[in-house]
Amino acid sequence: MKAIVQEKYGAPDSLRLEDAGEPVAGDGEVLVRVRAAALNPADWHILRGSPVIARPGMGWTRPGHRIAGTDAAGVVERVGAGVSDVAVGDEVYGYVAGAFAERAVGSAGKLAPKPPNLTFAEAAALPIAATTALRGIRDVAKVRAGQRVLITGASGGVGHFAVQVAVALGAEVSAVCSAANADLVRELGAEHVIDYRVQDFTAGPERYDAILDNASRKSPNVVRRALTPTGVLVLNDGGTPGGLLGPLGPMLRGVALNRFVGQTISLLPTREDRSNLLEVNQLVAEGRLRPVISRTWTLPETAQALAELEQGHTRGKAVIEIP
Numbered sequence: 001m002k003a004i005v006q007e008k009y010g011a012p013d014s015l016r017l018e019d020a021g022e023p024v025a026g027d028g029e030v031l032v033r034v035r036a037a038a039l040n041p042a043d044w045h046i047l048r049g050s051p052v053i054a055r056p057g058m059g060w061t062r063p064g065h066r067i068a069g070t071d072a073a074g075v076v077e078r079v080g081a082g083v084s085d086v087a088v089g090d091e092v093y094g095y096v097a098g099a100f101a102e103r104a105v106g107s108a109g110k111l112a113p114k115p116p117n118l119t120f121a122e123a124a125a126l127p128i129a130a131t132t133a134l135r136g137i138r139d140v141a142k143v144r145a146g147q148r149v150l151i152t153g154a155s156g157g158v159g160h161f162a163v164q165v166a167v168a169l170g171a172e173v174s175a176v177c178s179a180a181n182a183d184l185v186r187e188l189g190a191e192h193v194i195d196y197r198v199q200d201f202t203a204g205p206e207r208y209d210a211i212l213d214n215a216s217r218k219s220p221n222v223v224r225r226a227l228t229p230t231g232v233l234v235l236n237d238g239g240t241p242g243g244l245l246g247p248l249g250p251m252l253r254g255v256a257l258n259r260f261v262g263q264t265i266s267l268l269p270t271r272e273d274r275s276n277l278l279e280v281n282q283l284v285a286e287g288r289l290r291p292v293i294s295r296t297w298t299l300p301e302t303a304q305a306l307a308e309l310e311q312g313h314t315r316g317k318a319v320i321e322i323p
Contacts, residue, residue: 003067003101004302012047012307017300020067023098023105030086030108031078035120036296037099037320038071039309040128040157042270047306068302069099069320072106073114073123083108093123095272100302102322112277115284118291125157125291125317126284131276132236133161133212134283136268138169141210141232145170150201150208150226153215154190155181156314158236160292162212163188168288174208176201176216181315184292202226212268213237215312220265227263236268292316 003020025031046068073093079086086092091114096106114123136158137143149166153159154175166173167189175190182193194201202218202225210232213223217237224233283289294315297305299322309318 001102002299003098004069004299005066006047006068007066009047012303012310015047015068015303015306017302020101023101023103025078025080025105027081028083028108029080029105030076030083030092030111031080032072032074032092032096032104032106032111033077034072034074034096034099034102034104034322036073036124036322037069037096038124038127038129039305039318039320040071041309042070042128043068043306043309065097067098067101067104069101069104070095070097071124071127071129072096072099072104073120074104077103079108086111091120093120093126094274094277095127099124100299100320102299109274110272110277112274112281115281118284121293121296121319121321122291124319125293126280127272127277128270129157129317130161130280130289130291132158132268132270133165134276134279135271136212136234136236137162137165137171137210140234140266140268141212143169143171143210147171147209148174148207150174150176150194150206150211151190152176152196152201152211152213152237154185155316156214157317159212159214160185160188160316161289162214163190164289165283168283168286171210174201174206184315188292207231210234224263224265229262230264232264232266234266234268293319295319296321298322 001020001022005016005018076088076090086108092111093114094111096104098104149171151162154163155177173190174192175185176194176196179195202222207228212234214236296319
């Protein structure tokens with residue numbers, strides 16, 4: 001089986017395409033023939049082993065998972081003992097450790113049926129990004145119909161899903177992105193577009209009931225200036241790898257402001273479960289959510305794809321396709 005192997009922390013060129021042993025589905029697990037796997041900022045944080053504070057979950061001296069990747073879509077080839085709601089031949093997608101490989105094993109509780117109207121590449125784009133957007137907008141910001149919502153990094157992986165979720169909830173959406181992506185976010189439902197290169201949304205007179213900050217690179221204390229007095233700021237800025245805390249430092253300082261201000265500043269932690277995937281499926285079926293894929297890559301091109309992702313300015317999602 002071909003797989004992208006990571007033996008140590010480092011730059012993208014430390015990744016290797018190698019023959020790896022065939023994975024085996026244990027109790028409660030499913031063996032998936034991977035057809036597509038999506039790239040996420042989490043992948044290059046794991047690649048770099050950064051921030052250091054996250055290494056207890058990633059591995060202190062080397063990655064805990066030898067094969068990289070998390071988001072996948074494919075066909076079930078085998079099910080382990082105790083699995084009753086997934087069968088061989090099912091088309092599925094979800095969270096699968098070691099997704100950058102021809103086959104991978106995942107927990108049955110972290111997989112959902114692939115939406116029939118999506119390709120494998122489109123389905124692979126959903127797990128982390130779409131569920132993060134759903135939780136950030138609906139569950140943490142608690143966006144309601146008629147509210148004004150601002151989303152930074154609105155054309156990126158999480159951002160372009162967040163625009164659609166907010167629109168589905170009846171919000172008036174302002175999208176912060178580059179002018180090159182203005183047409184995209186308008187097509188997704190944003191009523192207002194702010195080009196971050198020429199306009200600072202924190203310096204204008206507009207105030208928002210909720211802000212999902214994916215990419216502003218601004219201090220939370222600065223971003224909250226654009227909120228109403230009781231508004232909600234949700235922090236999801238992946239930042240740049242490096243240091244002890246990396247992007248978590250400013251985010252944690254932002255949360256500490258809660259005791260001093262009337263606004264609410266919240267983090268958006270990752271959560272992997274089937275229930276959010278099924279809710280995403282419903283939005284897809286209703287035509288309220290669709291993935292935008294900027295580019296597809298082959299498995300041997302994974303290192304190059306991650307190097308480009310690390311530079312930022314992603315439009316929608318980048319996906320690895322495995323024929």
